[in-house]
Amino acid sequence: MRAFSALIDRLVYTASRNGKLELIVDYLRTTPDPDRGWAVAALTGALDFPAVKSASIRNLMTERVDPVLYALSRDYVGDSAETVSLLWPEPVGPREAEPGLDETVRILAAMTRASVAPDLPRLLDRLDANGRYAVIKLATGAMRIGVSARLAKVAFAQAFAVPVEDVEEYWHGQSPPYAALFAWAAHGAPAPSGELVPLFRPFMLAHPLEDIAVDLADYAAEWKWDGIRVQLVHAGGETRLYSRSGDNISHTFPEIAAALDFPAVLDGELLVRGAHQGGEQGGAASFNALQQRLGRKAVSKAMLADYPAFVRLYDALIIGGEDLRALPWSARRERLEALIEELDPQRFDLSGLIPAEDFAQLSEIRAGARDEAIEGVMLKRRDSPYVAGRRTGLWYKWKRDPLLVDCVLMYAQRGSGKRSSFYSDYTFGCWDGDPDAGAELLPVGKAYFGFTDEELKFLDRHVRNHTVNRFGPVRETDKSLVFEVAFDSVHENKRHKSGLAMRFPRINRIREDKPAHEADRIESLRSLIRD
Amino acid sequence: MMTASLSWIRAEPWGIHVVPADCWIDPARPVERALITHGHADHARGGHGETVATPETLAIMDLRYNTRDGAVAAHYGETMALGGGVSATWLPAGHVLGSAQILLEHVGERVVVTGDFKRRPDPTCAPFAVTPCDVLITEATFGLPVFLHPPVEEEVGKLLIARDANPDRCVLVGAYALGKAQRVIAELRRAGYHDPIWLHGALERMCRLYEELGVELGELRLVADARKDELRGAVVLCPPSALSDRWSRRLPDPLTAMASGWMRVRQRARQRGVELPLIISDHADWQELTQTIEDIDPAQTWVTHGREEALLRWCQLRQRQARALALVGYEDEDD
Structure with missing residues (x-):
């Protein structure tokens, strides 16, 4: 456990990506199995101890420390795991021997809801503050130490000098502590086979198109649909639907998983039927409609009927067991166009190409795209193979310009993690009428990014100097500062008093020059609704 | 009463x-x-x-x-x-x-x-x-x-271990100019560290005043007078504000430490870009x-x-x- 908690501790204090990589590489090379496998699982968020909940840890803590003192500490520290690790009373008498990582994982895995109360304190008593921090992070599955799953895989590849694409591909069929993966990479055993398992293949991604024009002779253009990117995989008689991050979301969309019954790996956009994107004929509803279905463990019949899902296909990686990834995009597209005939039209359609003569015309089409496709345009090199991740020059995403509205800062809350001392989460509002005739501000959204570090310092200072009220961690400001807020779209939403909800709002500019009463009104925001 | x-x-x-x-x-x-x-x-x-x-x-x-x-x-x-x-x-x-x-x-x-x-x-x-x-x-x-400050010996020990483990770098310790800087120096001396300790110019006068008032701090030198190579494996002290200042660019790959009670909280150290937090408080x-x-x-x-x-x-x-x-x-x- 000592090596693992030291790793976590050092990762926390190491800001640079390379520094983090070095630490993980070193750990993977010097730590024995199965500890290093558990560590990788922890870093990639692959461990789940359902019996151990943050609430149960909080309860154990407040049985030992006054709840008010705990809450004040938590508010200051900005992280529950760290607060508990620091507040946990040192046991009286000699400490039981510190467990190793493997033993720790076993102890956590064996816990039931009923046994957490006696077992977890016993475990925490065997550790020092660093060890307690690591165990709580491990148990609750929220490491938040600036290590992405991708970084952990890159480190794994570096540690054993194997290609990272291979690591990503083999990874998905394996489960912690990844014995077969380590046997392959570290000890030269044959690669884990994935033929009979519906494995996730890493997505090909796009760079943003910035201030350059491309030749449409080299690039094909298609809409960037506003749903969620998915990969549909059928192998070994099973079909799985994966999200961008590689999460298996098949259970949330059973009608899609049931609609593919031969070996294939397809790339597309998951959408809900409607008339919002792409017109009445075979159109898709707005993202808002899709959101009704996301994140559900069980899907009711009514849900399936009211929000029928389908996949708009972009690409084919594997068809009938044949790997197409090395082929140029144009060849894969031909295969995809042939394949679509064999698929259930209720569940699949093809993402059409945009018939533009040249870049200038495409630019015009894109400018009028708000009703057609919310997100913008994709440009794909006609000769591009399907490769994992972002490769310069192959695929571009050309997002449409955001919508802008001037709002007034109303409330601010301290962030967590690195921003735990900064007021960095802002709630802003628009006027519900003429501010000079006594109109009020109603909150329309919340944003916590879009600003630079310098601007964050300014905003933090502004909030502290303009506080008129405090509600726990939230400060109400004097509503004097105007933000230009950028967002992708705005929708009706009954949960907010203003009746509106923005999609993807971010602080575009701080408008120190603009007096608050000149900020926008609810009605002008409402006029931007498109669904 | x-x-x-x-x-x-x-x-x-x-x-x-x-x-x-x-x-x-x-x-x-x-x-x-x-x-x-x-x-x-x-x-x-x-x-x-x-x-x-x-x-x-x-x-x-x-x-x-x-x-x-x-x-x-x-x-x-x-x-x-x-x-x-x-x-x-x-x-x-x-x-x-x-x-x-x-x-x-x-x-x-x-x-x-x-x-x-x-x-x-x-x-x-x-x-x-x-x-x-x-x-x-x-x-x-x-x-x-x-907030529980560990024994100062433990924290000074961490500093010395980091120094020994990085002979090609220098350990740059951010310490408040009045009190903290002199205490860190005095504790280093108490721990048996007798190499010259290098100072940012802003710390010099206060250290000299401490010495005049009878607090022994051992051999102190100014970073401004150092050849870059001399600072490899050295302990350098500066005010916290200089840690991420352009001033520190003259140092050989500094390992950033900070001596402060706030270092008990991880995110405080991270905000400062501190690699080696030393929980030393006055x-x-x-x-x-x-x-x-x-x-x-x-x-x-x-x-x-x-x-x-x-x-x-x-x-x-x-x-x-x-x-x-x-x-x-x-x-x-x-x-």
């Missing part, structure tokens, strides 16, 4: 007013007569008509603000009449060189103003004196139960704060600044009377 009156001492947002003697303790604005607990900029400001403080604090203030006029020295243990029937006694606070608690007595009531203080031994200053009183006016910089931690209240056992506890809410809660849980004074202008982010 004689807690009924106490109208003779008032907390205003900019300082503690001793009404019958018309003088102020650590005022944040210029006044006719100021009693100063210690030399940190947020407590000791220039521009007062008369400044009463320990000789060491006066020397520090003279160095920083040229406040020679109106300086009145008060030695530890010395009691002076302030007028209006109030007397003041200066007692060591253990915070930094010259730091004092002030015991005020009037009409049979005793009030102790701790100023900033700590209870742990510090080779650079006299230890805190526990003084019985009716009202304890305390700081609460680290007034949250998460303030009382939670344990010391609560222990001090228990040791002194005052009828009332007033909290000047810091995270007072938690300390008030602790007092409430133990049926101790306490209140927050909400004084302004005391900065604590750099400790």
Whole structure:
């Protein structure tokens, strides 16, 4: 456990990506199995101890420390795991021997809801503050130490000098502590086979198109649909639907998983039927409609009927067991166009190409795209193979310009993690009428990014100097500062008093020059609704 | 308990007013007569008509603000009449060189103003004196139960291990210019480290003053005088603000450390870009704060600044009377 908690501790204090990589590489090379496998699982968020909940840890803590003192500490520290690790009373008498990582994982895995109360304190008593921090992070599955799953895989590849694409591909069929993966990479055993398992293949991604024009002779253009990117995989008689991050979301969309019954790996956009994107004929509803279905463990019949899902296909990686990834995009597209005939039209359609003569015309089409496709345009090199991740020059995403509205800062809350001392989460509002005739501000959204570090310092200072009220961690400001807020779209939403909800709002500019009463009104925001 | 009156001492947002003697303790604005607990900029400001403080604090203030006029020295243990029937006694606070608690007595009531203080031994200053009183006016910089400063030996040990493990780099320690820097140096010497310690120019004068006042710091050199190679494997001290300043670019791949009580909280260290957090503080931690209240056992506890809410809660849980004074202008982010 000592090596693992030291790793976590050092990762926390190491800001640079390379520094983090070095630490993980070193750990993977010097730590024995199965500890290093558990560590990788922890870093990639692959461990789940359902019996151990943050609430149960909080309860154990407040049985030992006054709840008010705990809450004040938590508010200051900005992280529950760290607060508990620091507040946990040192046991009286000699400490039981510190467990190793493997033993720790076993102890956590064996816990039931009923046994957490006696077992977890016993475990925490065997550790020092660093060890307690690591165990709580491990148990609750929220490491938040600036290590992405991708970084952990890159480190794994570096540690054993194997290609990272291979690591990503083999990874998905394996489960912690990844014995077969380590046997392959570290000890030269044959690669884990994935033929009979519906494995996730890493997505090909796009760079943003910035201030350059491309030749449409080299690039094909298609809409960037506003749903969620998915990969549909059928192998070994099973079909799985994966999200961008590689999460298996098949259970949330059973009608899609049931609609593919031969070996294939397809790339597309998951959408809900409607008339919002792409017109009445075979159109898709707005993202808002899709959101009704996301994140559900069980899907009711009514849900399936009211929000029928389908996949708009972009690409084919594997068809009938044949790997197409090395082929140029144009060849894969031909295969995809042939394949679509064999698929259930209720569940699949093809993402059409945009018939533009040249870049200038495409630019015009894109400018009028708000009703057609919310997100913008994709440009794909006609000769591009399907490769994992972002490769310069192959695929571009050309997002449409955001919508802008001037709002007034109303409330601010301290962030967590690195921003735990900064007021960095802002709630802003628009006027519900003429501010000079006594109109009020109603909150329309919340944003916590879009600003630079310098601007964050300014905003933090502004909030502290303009506080008129405090509600726990939230400060109400004097509503004097105007933000230009950028967002992708705005929708009706009954949960907010203003009746509106923005999609993807971010602080575009701080408008120190603009007096608050000149900020926008609810009605002008409402006029931007498109669904 | 004689807690009924106490109208003779008032907390205003900019300082503690001793009404019958018309003088102020650590005022944040210029006044006719100021009693100063210690030399940190947020407590000791220039521009007062008369400044009463320990000789060491006066020397520090003279160095920083040229406040020679109106300086009145008060030695530890010395009691002076302030007028209006109030007397003041200066007692060591253990915070930094010259730091004092002030015991005020009037009409049979005793009030102790701790100023900033700590209870742990510090080779650079006299230890805190526990003084019985009716009202304890305390700081609460680290007034949250998460703040427990580990033994200073452990933290200095971490520094020395990091130095040994990185012979091609230098360990750059951010430390507050008054008190912390000298304490870190003195603790390094106590741990047997006798190599030259390199200083940012902003730390030089204070270190020299400490030495003049009898605190031995061993061989100190200025980074400005160093060849870059000389600094490999060296310990370099600078003010916290210089850690991420362009100044540090002249150093050989510095490993950034910071000596502060705030380093107990990971995200605080991360915000500073600190790789090696050293939990070394000149303030009382939670344990010391609560222990001090228990040791002194005052009828009332007033909290000047810091995270007072938690300390008030602790007092409430133990049926101790306490209140927050909400004084302004005391900065604590750099400790």
